[in-house]
Amino acid sequence: MDSQSRASQRRGSENQHIPLHRRKRVQVARACGSCRVRRIRCDDSQTPCSNCVRSGSECSNSRAPTAFTLAQANQEIASLKQKVQELETELKHRCNCNGDRDSDSAVHIGSTPTPTALASGFAENTTAEQYWGGVHFRPARSHNSLWLGPSSLYSYIQRLSGFLSLNFNHEQPAHQLLPISASDNRLLDRPVTGPDQSPIHPPFPSTCTSPSSSCVYLTPLQEDFFINHFWQTFHVSLFPILDEAHFKKHYQSLWIAGGKERKPSALVDIVVAMCMQYHISTLPLDSQTGLLDGKDALVAGRWHYWRGQTLLTYELESPTLSTLQCHLLCAVYLCGGSFHNMMDSSVSLAVRTAYILGLHVDPPPSMSTPDREMRRRLWWAVYLMDSKAGMKLGRPFMLSDSHATPALPSDTFSTASTSGSTFVPIGENTTWLSFNLHQTKLYMRIRAAYNAFFNKDFQLQPGQTIWDNPCALQSGAEVLAQHTQLIQAWTDSVPDALKLTRQNNGTPFSTDGTRLVIEQFIPPWLQRQRILLELTYHHLNTNLYRPLISFTNHQPPLPNLPTDPIITRCATHAIALSKLTHQIITETTILSGWHESFHTQWNATITLIGYITIYPSTPLTSEIRNAIDLAVAVFEHFGAKFPAAANAMRIVRGLCGKVDEILAQHRSWTQTGSWDGSSRAAILWEDSGSSVHQETSSYGNSVSQPPVVDGNEISGPSELDLLGLALDVDFWNEVYMLWPETDLDMTCSS
Incomplete structure (x- = not known):
């Protein structure tokens, strides 16, 4: 390598160590969007810039800033x-x-x-949910107004009554449509005993210290007779919230003084009251006087109920599981007697007691299995009664649906064997506890659909209901349609051992109308479980779909068909319930004295009467009319046992004749094309009140005071008083019947 090359290399090496100073880029203080994208210098001294003028582009300097970068x-x-x-x-x-x-x-x-x-804690932009469709009314013989929601039978009857009054321009004096009912009897007044009545022994004298009072209590043998009914009826066919073995042991320990007196026990008293109400309601009227003191069978056992309530007062501060059991059983007793507001109050006490006892928290594994299962059954019994009361009366539920709940109770053979009751297994993986489990699941499905429907925001105007808004009504039908498959899936989950057998291979839990096959050689408690499970299914579906029946904006001629198939489901379930109840009543004694069956039949019958009134010409018309006739026979059967059912029979018989006139008038209009609403109204209601009044006058309790209207309350003279009729059958309301007479000493020895 020559010297020139070496010199060149040295210069290159020296140049590598010399730092390079790059010229700093001139930053533009501001550039328009177009220049920034093309990365050219922008003349921001004018608007638009010179580059955009030359290129004909829109300059961002002349408008609001536009985002051109990712940030x-x-x-x-x-x-x-x-x-x-x-x-x-x-x-x-x-x-x-x-x-x-x-x-x-x-x-x-x-x-x-x-x-x-x-x-009240509301933020500036928050509002409360709106209640719509409720009815305020003040029944006859009461000074207080009540509120019942849109799912209640009373709201339905009020809408039907208003529809008839509005469309047919006819008014009926309310006092002529108020026949005798058991509501004249007081639950807590002092009975009067006579020398011809059977001897009655008070379990402990300190309960009745007034010399002028005569307390109606049972002897030890009589108490034992009635208590034995409990295990084959309410215990196995309602909810199993008592340990039978523990209860019997507790009951035996109460008797003192050689078996002549019994220590106070609220739980025993309410069990006795329930069984008296049930069993006496199975007897003919002329066989009931011995223990009733001349009162209705629905208030049988009222003295035991009252004494139990007195004892429960002392447990309010320190409740136990027994306290909760008493509240639940009291609610059942009151519901059977049609004291629905008192029943609602008992359910509310049960709810608060369940929370106080911590039943809303699943029991820990350290607790014994029988105790854990009992706590779970108690919690879900509270859930069931809360659902019953809320949907029947149309009032808000008291249990929260937004929090976690305990596990469902078990129905396995091992659980049943440690429950305290001895019932044989009824099928593979099915025990006597399975009825309660599947009934609870049914209420869960129905309650979910109920909440979805009534919690939906229908965008209603002030004072408006879904029956005033066709779009809201259709929206509600769509909500319920989404739950029909889930409810149907429940029927598939029920074990065959709990299903009723049908003739001609009919499907259980269906509305196909096939008759039942009554099996003779099975225990009555199992027959009752199967029957009640299916009747409950049809009853809950009837109530769920009934709010879709609208009586608004239907001017004559009446429509021939309902606008939504969900409405038809309501009628088919009511028909199925009527057919099943009639067959069981006429062929067996399983439902004799079972008050809930009477109430469900009354509910279905009034629903069908309203349906056929608004839809007089449908493929179901003949079936509905036949079902109403079957209902009359059912009421006649129950009416031989307690007057409220006899009263229902007379009312429905009177309405049947009017329904026939509606159908005849509609057929006449269909053939001639002419419509005379006033003549139809006269046919409908002429002498209807007087005929019913004359039939009931022999009881000496005709009522002349109609329901009163204040504001939004129902007015007797301006309404066809179907609501008054319904209240006389299914709603007792006396202010003074809630309290005992003041001269009675309520002290109880401990």
Whole structure:
């Protein structure tokens, strides 16, 4: 390598160690979007810039800034999302506030929150759910107004009554439509005994210290007679919340003084009262006087009930499982006697007691299996009664559906063997406890559909109901349609051992109308379980779909077909219930004295009468009319045992004749094309009240005071008083019947 080459290499090596100073790029203080994309210098001294003028592009300097980089785009997207969310929230709250203007706690958008709203804990943009479709009324013989929700039979009857009054322009004096009912009997008044009545022994004298009072209690043998009915009826066919072995041991320990007196026990008293109410209701009226003191069978055992309530007062601060059992059984007793508000109050006490006892928390594994299962059965019995009361009366549920609940009770053979009761297994993996489990699951499905329907926001205007809004009604039908498959799936999950066998291979839990095959050689308690499970299924479906029947905006001529198949489901379930009940009543004694069957039949019958009134010409018309006739026979059977059912029979018989006139008038209109609403009204209601009144006058308890209207309450003179008729059959309401007479000493020895 020559010297010139070596010199060149040295210069190159030296140049590598010399730092290079790059010229700094001139930063543009501001560039328009077009120049920034093309990475050219922007003349930002003018608007638009010279580059955009030459290229004919739109210069961003002349409008709002536009995002051209990723960071700017993300920032812009976030800003737009926030703006959209704010606008949607404001729109939603404005709609809700329009529907809740009548609510004192509603706070409207753009207004200053009132002190009442702030004190109640409502935020500025929150509103409460709106109640719609309830009925306020003040029944005859009561000074207080009551509220019942849109799912109740009473709301349905009020809508039917208003429909007939509005469309046929006919008024009926309310006092002519109020026949005798058992509501004239007081639950807690003092009975009067005579010398011709059977001897009755008070278990402990300190309960009745007034010399003028005569307490109606049972002898030891009589108590034992009635208590034995409990295990074959309520215990196995309602909910198993008592340990039979423990109860019998406890009952034996109460007897003192050589078996002549019994220590106080609220649990024993309510069991005796329930069994007296049930068993005496199976006897003919002329055989009931010995223990009734001239009262209705529905209030049999009222003195035992009252004494149990007195004893429960001392347990309010420190309740036990026995306290909860008493509240649940009291609710059943009151429901059987149609004291529905008192029943609702007993259920509320049961709910609070269950929370106090911590039953809403699943029991720990350290607890014994029988105790864990008992606590679970008690919790789900509270759930069942809360569901019954809420759906029957249309009032909010008291148990929260938003929190976790204990596990469902077990029905395995090992669980049944340690339950305290000895019933043989009824099938593979099916025991006497399986009825309670599957009944609870049914109520869970129905309650879920009920909540989905009544909690839906139908965007109603103030004072509006879904029956005033066809779109809301259709939306409600769609909600219920989504739950029909889940309810149907429940029927598939029921074991065959709990299903009724049908003739001609009919399907259990169906509405196909096939008759039952009554098996002769199976225990009565199992027959009752199967029958009650299917009747409960049809009853709950009838109530679930009934709010879709609308009596609004139907001017004559009446529509021939319902607008949604869900409405037809309501009628088919009511027909199926009527057919099943009639066959069982006429061929067996399983439902004799079972008050719940009477109430479910009454509910189905009034539902069918309303359905055929609004839809007089459908493929179901003849079936509905036949089902109503079957219901009359059912009421006649029950009426031989307690007057409320006899009263129901007379009412339905009177309405049957009117329904026939409706059908005849509709056929006449179909053939001639002419419609005379006034003549139809005269046919419908002429002399209807007087005929019923004359039939009941022999009882000496005709009522002249109609329901009264205040504000939104029902007015007797302005309504066809179907509601008054229903209340006389199915609702007792006396202010003074809730309290015993003041001269009676209520002290009890411990």
